[in-house]
Amino acid sequence: MFSPNAGADGKTHFSASIDLATDGHPASLLIDNPGETGTVQGGGTSVCLTHPLKVKFEHLKDHLGTQGATVPESLSNVMERAELDCAAFYYRDSGPMLLSIALKCSDEQKGGLIAALTNSPELGKLFDVEGVSLRVLKCPEACQEELETYWKAVSALPSSPSEEKDPKDVNAPPAPTAEEGGEQGAGAADTPAAVG
Numbered sequence: 001m002f003s004p005n006a007g008a009d010g011k012t013h014f015s016a017s018i019d020l021a022t023d024g025h026p027a028s029l030l031i032d033n034p035g036e037t038g039t040v041q042g043g044g045t046s047v048c049l050t051h052p053l054k055v056k057f058e059h060l061k062d063h064l065g066t067q068g069a070t071v072p073e074s075l076s077n078v079m080e081r082a083e084l085d086c087a088a089f090y091y092r093d094s095g096p097m098l099l100s101i102a103l104k105c106s107d108e109q110k111g112g113l114i115a116a117l118t119n120s121p122e123l124g125k126l127f128d129v130e131g132v133s134l135r136v137l138k139c140p141e142a143c144q145e146e147l148e149t150y151w152k153a154v155s156a157l158p159s160s161p162s163e164e165k166d167p168k169d170v171n172a173p174p175a176p177t178a179e180e181g182g183e184q185g186a187g188a189a190d191t192p193a194a195v196g
Contacts (some may be wrong), residue, residue, distance in 0.1 A: 006181075009173075013031075013032065013033050013036075013070060014033065014036070015030065015031065015032045015033070016031045017029070017030050017031075018031070020053065022054055022055050022056075023054065023056055023137070024072045025051075025054065026051065027049060027050055027051035027052070027053050028049075028050045028051070029047065029048075029049055029050075029089075030046075030048050030050060030052065031043065031045070031046075031047050032046045032047075033040040033045050033046065036093070037093055037094065038092055038093040038094040038095055039094050039095075040094055040095060040142045040143060041142060044092055044093030044094055044095065045091075045092070045093040046090075046091065046092040046093070046095070047087040047089070047090070047091045047092075048090045048091070048150060048154075049086065049088065049090070049154065050154065051154065052085065052086060052087045052088070052154065053085070053086045054083055054084070054085045054086075055083060055084040055085075055086075056082075056083045057078075057079040057080075057082040057083060057084075058079060058080050058081075058082075060079060061076060061079040061080065061142070067106060073119060074116065074117045074118070074119065075176050075187070076120075077110075077115075077116035077119060078113065078116045078117065080107070080110075080116070081106060081107040081110060081112070081116060082103065082104065082105045083101075083103075083104050083105075084101065084102075084103050084104075085101065085102045085104060086100070087101070087102070087154070088100040088150070088151060088154050088155070090147065090150045090151075090154075092111050092146075093178060095140065095143045095146065096138060096139045096140065096143040096146060096147040097136065097137070097138040097139075098135075098136070098137055098138075098139075098147060098150070098151070099111070099134070099135065099136040099137075100133075100134075100135045100136075101133065101134050101135075102131055102132070102133035102134070103131055103132050103133075104130065104131035105129070105130060105131060106128075106130035106131060109121075109124040111124030111125070111128055112124055112128035112129050112131075112195045113128065113129040113130070114127060114129055115128055127179065138166045150161075155183075
């Protein structure tokens with residue numbers, strides 16, 4: 001994956017890809033070397049999300065409607081405008097970790113969370129809550145380039161299907177050099193496509 005020594009140690013490695021989709025928008029959860037222990041310098045189990053995901057709760061509201069479930073009006077209003085956006089997820093054993101998520105609840109015309117719960121756009125104009133975000137970051141100094149490479153790749157891809165780029169437009173990270181602990185050129189074939 002993005003680990004500097006991934007696949008460049010002469011050992012057999014395993015990878016799995018779980019294909020995901022939200023609102024018809026594809027992404028993959030890549031899992032490399034499950035169960036293996038890594039070091040700060042590289043290797044070990046790694047997991048990453050290849051593309052930002054956006055979960056729109058209006059689809060849950062639609063599903064509940066088809067099941068005959070009764071949803072209170074205030075909750076229905078919230079579900080109409082709420083979405084969970086996962087911009088990035090990266091983890092490597094003994095290495096870096098990054099999680100960036102946001103819960104948004106806003107509509108240009110209907111307002112945010114307060115307006116939804118009170119069913120009062122006027123109150124929403126007085127004061128409203130339009131979202132919260134969370135970022136979890138752990139980055140040893142030796143892993144800064146590894147994490148930056150992942151962030152540049154995933155942030156180059158929009159979470160909106162209308163703005164989607166061809167995955168081929170995003171290049172995989174460069175193969176490790178001899179100074180980084182790998183053979184020159186080794187690892188390019190062993191490293192799964194980081195984005196797509």
